[in-house]
Amino acid sequence: MFSLRDRNLAREIISNLKEKDLSLNFMHVCGTHQDTLMKHGLDVLFKECGVNIIQGPGCPVCVTTPREIEEMILLAREGKTVATFGDMIQVPGEKQSLRDLRGEGCDIRTVYGIEDAVDIARREEDREVVFMAVGFETTAPSTASVVQQHPPENFSILCCHRTIPEALDAILSMGEIRLDGLIDPGHVSTIIGVKPYKFLTEKYGIPQVIAGFEPLDLIMAVWLLVKQIEKDKPKVENEYTRAVKEEGNIVAQKLLKEVFTSTDIKWRGFPVIPESGLILRDRHQEYDARRKYEDILSKLSGKTFREPPGCRCGELLRGLIEPQECPLFGKICTPSHPVGPCMVSVEGSCNITFKYSKRKIE
Ligand code: SF4
């Protein structure tokens, strides 16, 4: 165990990396990792060491598809009370965002979590409340826990939960970019543990390190990946042992299994990724908004929804470009006037890049 504030260790690792003449691409899938990288200038420092770190599909808001947003918009237009997180409300749909609908008298509520949405349903029994549940394995247990507590009948969930290892599999199998290693997300790993990543190393021979969120966590993660590459012994290493247990959180895993089943689902910027979505099991179908409002949502069947014109979030989420390569970045698209979800969400790479490079743009 090392001290998270050990500057000398950080300097020593960076100077060792610089001596190695590296040319490596690593991907992480976590908004907080991206924030740490940019906030502390580690992205630049690693580039000087020959290590390019790319953010993949690691922002739950960003990977939510235009269709899912249109589903919520339609339910709101049909008089349902729609509740979700602040970021989600601002993501532009094909013509408007949920926030825009407020101006038309639709009932759109910003909540901090699913429990707030259940409270609205309890307090306002005459309203039909639909909660848009987004997020990875980190937030899905909260949804599962609420479902098990039998929320009121006027409450339902539009389930948009997704799982990370399957998305990493998709990225690697598509082979659009050369990846030499993966930095696996800390919070997700506290739930799922180490094992669910192992098939990726077996299938693709890719080194992986589960990392925490301090600068030194990421420096250590890069160092451990480089060591694995040098030894040609790829495996899944856990750098974040202070929070991630080998077996993960077994109680949360059991909860997820009891409430959800896996399904094939599209991610923004990706085709359908097999078994990467979570939907409510049949025994909980009374809370499934897609079943409850099947008649309303059938109006969307067969329709395709376009990305906002000019927005390159899809390529960004696949790690093919950096935010500044989008011609709209910082000009037409800013956090106060976002064109795509990656600029809306605080975990989105455009938003994070804008936040830390703002002075340069001005
Ligand atoms: S939930 Fe946690 S691990 Fe997942 S992307 Fe957000 S910060 Fe990263």
Ligand code: SF4
């Ligand atoms: S800068 Fe805006 S439009 Fe361009 S990829 Fe990012 S979110 Fe999309």
